Amino acid sequence: MSTEPPEETTENAGPGTPDEAADTSEPAATPETSEASPGTVPDAPAEAEGTEAEGGQTAGAGQVSEAEAELLAQRAERERIERRKAERQGPIEAGGKLSGTAADLLAAVRAVESGEKPAPAVFEEARPAPRQPAPEPVRPAPPVTAGQAPADGVVVAVREVLAQGGAPEALAVQAAGVLGEGAAQALRADPWQLLRVAGVRPEQADGFARALLGGEAGPDDGRRERAVTGWLLEQAATAGHTALEMSALTTALARQGVPDPEEAVQAAISDGDVLVFQDPLPETGTPAPRRDDAGDDADGAEEERPVRVLVALERYAMAEESLADGLARLINSVFQQDGSDAQWERAAASAGGSTGELIRAVAGHGLVLHTGGEASLAEPAALLRAARGLGLRAWAAVHTPVGRTRFAALLEAVTAEGTDPGETNTGETNAGVTAAGDEKAEDPGVATVAGLLSGAEGPGRDADGALLLDLLVVLDAPLLDVETAALVTESLPDGSRLLLAGDPGVLWSVGPGRVFADLLAARVCPQIASRRPDPGPLGELVSGIGVGELNQVAAPGREVVIVPVRDPGEAVHRTVQLVIDSVPRAIGVPAEETQVITPGHGGAVGTRALNAALKERLNPGPGRFGGFDPGDRIVHSPARGRTVPGRVVKAGADGLHLSCAGEAVVVPQERVEQSVRHGWALTAHQAMGNRWPAVVVVLPGDAVQALSRPWVYTAFSRADRHLSVVHGVEQALPRAVAEVPAKPRTTRLPVLLAPQVPAAAG
Template sequence: MTALPGETPGTAGTDTPEGDAPPAATDAEAPARGESTDAEATEAGAPADETGEVAEASADEATESAEAPEDAGEADDTAGASADGEGDAAAPALSEAQAELAAQRELRERIAQRKAAKDGPVAAGTKLSGTAADLLAAVRAVESGEKAGTEFFDSHLGTPTPRRAAPAPAAPPRRPDPATAPVERPAASPEAVDAVRAVLTEGGAPEALARPATGALGEQAAELLRADPWQLLAVPGVRPEQADGFARALLGAGCGPDDERRTAALVGWVLERAALQGHTALDAEAVRAALAERSVRDPDEAVRHAVEEGVALVFQEGAEAGFEGEEGVEAEAPAEGDAPEGEETEAPEPVQVLLGLDRYALAEESLADGLARLLNACEKGADWAEAAAAAPSPSAAELIRTAATAGLVVHSGGEAARAEPAALIAAARGLGLRALGAAHSEDGRRRLAGAIGAPEAAVTLAGLLSGTEGPGRDEDGALALDLLVVLDAPQLDVEGAAVLVEALADGARLVLSGDPGVLGSAGAGRVFADVLAARACPQVVSRTPDPGPIGELVSGIGIGELNQVEAPGKEVVIVPVRDAGEAVHRTVQLVADSVPRAFSIPAADTQVITVGHGGAAGTRVLNEALKQRLNPGPGRFGGFDPGDRVVHVPAPGRAVPGVVRSADAEGLHLDCGGTPVVVPQERVEAVVRHGWALSAHQAAGMRWPAAVVVLPGDAAAGLSRPWVYTAFGRGERHLSVVHGVDQALPHAVAQVPAQERTTRLRPLLEALPTPDAAS
């Protein structure tokens, strides 16, 4: 790896972060939507003063949207989570995302009805009874050591009810229930917003929170906040100390740290923050520890009350549940004398007690059942031998043969392996099947369409779920498909995956394809990794290596080795820097001069990737410097000018690159991959930002002819193997690494794997009957 022609070292300096905080997250809890870490002096959406009261939100905070970090150091690398204490107080979803959100609401309502019919509701504010009370008593007994987990659960709850079997292939088609048809939630009324604004003003909170609070709490938000001020924690960006100040202003000195309203809201807040780091559940001990850090004197009672109120669900998992990276709660051994003398007693099975939010628990259960349905309802007798024989590679042939005999298949491989699902889709379409591929991004969709040779055969996943792309629904409400291949499957979160699987008809085939080494989903869950680990379906591992020096470098990173590769055509270049200022200078020089001169790749086709949005060389600073060099202007359209490269974030976790075309009374006009997008003026600040520089999470699922990865000194703590693997793999022809982290880079590759996420999908899949699953 060599330096580019004409590149010279910059001037010496000190690597001192400027302005924004460094991107490393030190808080053990996950940042809330649009929040910073606890180390920040100011907080997202509502900075707190010394009294803990809520102060006015910064105008720039609305430019962020939530995205889950993959590891502790990745807390800043989000499509919207701020690295420097800036957050997102914007509440309403955009109209273009409403269809997808409506589909998710439909799923949740349907699952809730099933659960209510089976178990009966637990009304908020009432005590538990029956099985629910027994379960809570069991949890308390296990955690206190009074009983072994297996003894108590077996004696009090009996044998668990078997999960419903997946439908047989001959099951009649499912028809949509008119009562659960998606309905768009109406916008908050001006009267409701005004009422909330009055309560916020009375409590010393910023009026800017009125609309997001109404969106989060509904039309009765004012009454709810007056009765329970800690409900303010439901608003993205608000932190406990800010809600505490708000509560003191409304309730006076009578409210204390153990107020049941406060502790219940804190439990929900802790679990929501965990979800932003990808967890769908948390160990109960971790929740109690987080409550203790927030001055709750009796965390046990707080957890009990939160379960009674329905804020959280409780789950008990045994040692064989398969939670990677999580330690079980050990049940206390039998007391001395309990066993007959001379006989050995078996040690009780380790028990892990988890707490989770119902939305993720129900989504995981629905997803597990749906995947089993696809496995068992698929017609297995298809003869695709001729199509497999004509496949362009042995791995593609194996994938075609496997998909012919299974309703659910997992396919893994690198960038070059994307040709294999494309060959599968083309083969299936040649057999007359309704086959389609869905990619995470518009860039991925275009590349997939080109590989298939049929533009109509590729869509984006968001477009498919919202109904704006793809074949639409059949008469039974299911997607009109026989085969769906999902590329970039690691980007699937559990709620999106549940919506997708629910939309597939009995007998349809689903292939999940992706690279296990890349960063995980922005939302909660680890769907692709859990399906792989559960081995509940056939798996095809590509044997097609990624070509060239970049492919060799990235392949080594995937196994924990940072190798020096031969790059005779300067495909990989290392540019050493000594401080953040030099890193910014060299990055601009590479994009504007060196890469275009050496490789004939224009600046518009070179993407800068850095660890976080904040810091002295984060996306904000780099975008400002790149705009000044590549498209200077006064920013007359809300900070943007025609020709600016931007990223549009229509929903949390979705980053869509685009270019500013114009602006008028209607809003800011963007060209997003050939699709015109108009962002209303009042939403521009919240969902559009400059896009010459992106985070690795934003860049996942996309590739450019050239990539410049910026690693300033303050980025060292934010590096991990998945981050490096993802960032270094975004360049097709050329990769420049602006390197200022010394040995932190090889250390991250060798010793900092992805942070494990606590989820329940893997044990749910392992428990489901899947007789045809591959061993």
Template structure:
């Protein structure tokens, strides 16, 4: 493709992206000429993505990205021919694997499988490669868009979508006959379709036939049809099966009964006693409560350890792991034998770990010959942050007969990944549930507890535990935030800037994380940003994978990449991964901050971000400060309105339906067994 034609194509794509032109008009213009190629017959689609492995690759944070991917010359050539930037080559090779060039020539819309590529860009690429053969109704385009829409929905937490929602999305991309296009994608095997029964609870007995009826037939059960990608379908079904396995294979030991009873009697609170009793009797327990209730799973771990039970606790973040470990003191572990003492062994040998470290094998117990963890009880805190795939991997790694306790605050924001595991588990009433009665203390705890029930109350804060700072615009919000971070909070509260976290609704905008971090860096650690925009001493947020953020600081940089100190661990981020995984971290979003707490928090509510406010967002953000909370308030009435009545969007998932179906099946089997026993019981003549 000549430079002129590439420029024309880029201009057309940008016009569609900006809304100046419709997607349909993009295909109506004369197509660019292209050399004829043999083999224009449409090949079969590539195999659908396989289910996630039972165990993720080992290594520290970012280890999976440490290796460099070689970009074949054929990939560079097809990208150039299609007018795509050559810099996209690495991501194309990672996403499409071996044979990427041949796949793109046969089906250019497979470019949509590459992270960051938008439909308009894939259309431009296809138009350059296919010429006259390119049309908005191409089945290949429709299938790729269906998969793309489902992947986009996963970023919002959905594991599946209703067909009508998919058809609506296709129509917005000028796909003719979108309903037929959805059916075509299903028939081609690009996606899966599910019909899940919506009936909740045990199936009732059929009504007696009325006069004039023959009594044949059964009442219809309402169903919900959903369309999804196989990776999330397999994860939810595996998770539902695994949870059912834990409940059915666990049998309490009569020998341990007295020990558990004594532990419950000695528990530090009634709620802790209730949790210990539930864990003694059940293989699966859900525990809910705020930050103060974290002491209850800690008490369970301590009690289990005293009874000789191999018990481990896991948290979503390193920050959460450290807080849980503080509540579960134990005797120091034996000194290392010298086999390994570096950061790669942080957490190894400890019975309090991070979820990511546990799954990667860096922390926690070893695995037996069947791949199951060598433990009897796993307590997972921050359970709302579990996405479907992570939860499935956890449950798959538990052996039959072991115990699992999921603990967390259901009022917080949900997981960054697809699914709402904890919420679905609670809603299905699938297992024993323990509701903590331990309130969060102090003015911050009182404020956050009120938000959880929809009330934004004024609280007494004699020690300036809660401070509201009104601002008129975003510029003033940024100025006051940096002032609080660098001066006011350290001076008045005694919490230094490095222990104070700024939280704001989004990355963009005049008072988003980018603007706030730029201002904070200029004040707290000015420098030229000679390491890809970073300098030694910069506070950073490292996100090696979606939904997983570790706070740290820049140490240095060299040919190997950017060297970070993340909670005492040395992490090296390869140069090509820095831009997409590392941000400055004086300010983060509430989703990034979930599972972490700091001595002080400054929450920024700019007027241009009021649409992002929900009760869950406010509850999560306001609860990140342990001793102090400053609210830079420019949201006006949007704040009390969000707390009172605006909730995070509902996620479309299948786990609750699958769990309810398992309960109905169990009830039917129990009823059938009871009926057989009655039939076998001899009667007196």
């Protein structure tokens, strides 16, 4: 691989990083997630990968289109937009007039999206006092669902309460959306309910409560204990856990000033705020106690299997249990009449290789896992074609519009050629299924996961709400969190089949859980590993990373280029130079098709700094609408875990107009800061599910702690033709690839599946 940029120019020093006061305290590019080990709980809101961090769920069936939902969700704030029209002649500075506690609280909320450190604590611990009995928990009204907007009167009432407590009124819409119609009353009765708004920390909620309750607000207030317990579990979910060990939760509660953590957890369990489980620990291989002929233990007592005590929020616990039930239903299902064994075998024999193995596995099982890189996608494509040829209603679901377009093109190529492209071990064609496959050529059979679940895409649903299909192939399966995966399995009819396909080397989902990895480890269904490697120097490099080796590969066409840098300023300069000049000129990939990937949002070489530098060169402008101008490259995050690339079209009275994957989207002003970012530079999690002709991965020297094998694998594998690595971490990169695996997540899926599946599959 080359160690110089392609045809490097001798440009003068490039644009410097913007002077962002919020970043001055950050020593490094903030890691894009705050995943914690099973024994820890994050104390700060984890970065949500440029997505909304409110823990939004995938849209349910019957939802309006994404653009309409965005408008409906903010209709209550149109009056506020109208009042501020006059201010749009200059830059919009939402929250700029706040000070003191309100400014601190708003800064903490924005830390979720900006990567900033939370504002200093505002809770002043009261003098020791007798423990107060916990008041009856306040049960707010059910929150509004996606596509609904809080009523105007609800927002106004919440705004008044926030003002009385010194909190920024800008949180009114979020609080009303989370707490429901009784939001104002709930906040008055229990100010710590404000912790349910994404980004608010306990110390900010403490200040709000003290302003409303006066001397009644203290660290031993039962309302505070319940709210902090829920907040800690939400932070753990943001870091990927579906549950926490009891000891980890009580330790975290003690760090938050809760006087009696064990009693606080028990109170939360009694009130139904959280659920507790006792899951058996994995077998250690220790032989069971001997029994005498009468069946009694030889030593007089039967040894009990050790367990671990886990605590979880009901939302994630129920989703994981529902997922386990749905997967078990598929594994144990009896198929509908959908082609004879002989027909399936002919299709498998015609395909040959690992594609044939995949077809055979799907023919006989309700749940199958398929692993492989980008080239292996030809195998699910051939499976779909064969299944449709046998008369099955078969669809594929991907996570991004870009992935949908790419896989639809691959399906079209398979149908047109009549063979599995790239398969060289057989010269036979799928003549037996070509005719039937051609009948469906006009229907690509590919949808996004969100579109499939909402009904905006896909085959539709029957009267019982089940999807009208016999086979569903979900690509990029590692991106599935427990809630989305549960919705997918619940939507499948009895007797249908599910194939989960993906690359096990990439980062796990943004949301809680590690569904694909848990299923691979549980071995409850057939697993087919593709023998189709990604081609060329890039494929060789990424394959090595997947097994923990950072190899030097021959790159005669400059497919891989290493650009050494000494400091953050040079890293920014060389990145801009690569995108604007070197890669377009030497590789032939224009700047608009080159993607920059960096470990975090904050710091001197985070996404904010790099996007500012790239905007200055590629689309300079005043940023009159929340920092954006027409032509800006952006990513839109309509929900947590979903990131859609796009462009800014214009800004109007109704909000920011975007073009995302060919769809017109209007984001109201109040939603821009939460759901839209500049998109010339992304984190690896934001880039998942997408690929670009050229990728520039930036590894500044202060980002060492953010590096892991899955991060490097994910970032490097986003490139189709060319990869430049702006390298400032020296030996930390090969060490991360060789020694730093994915951070563990605490989940319950393997334990839940074990009793429901009769026998493990090979």
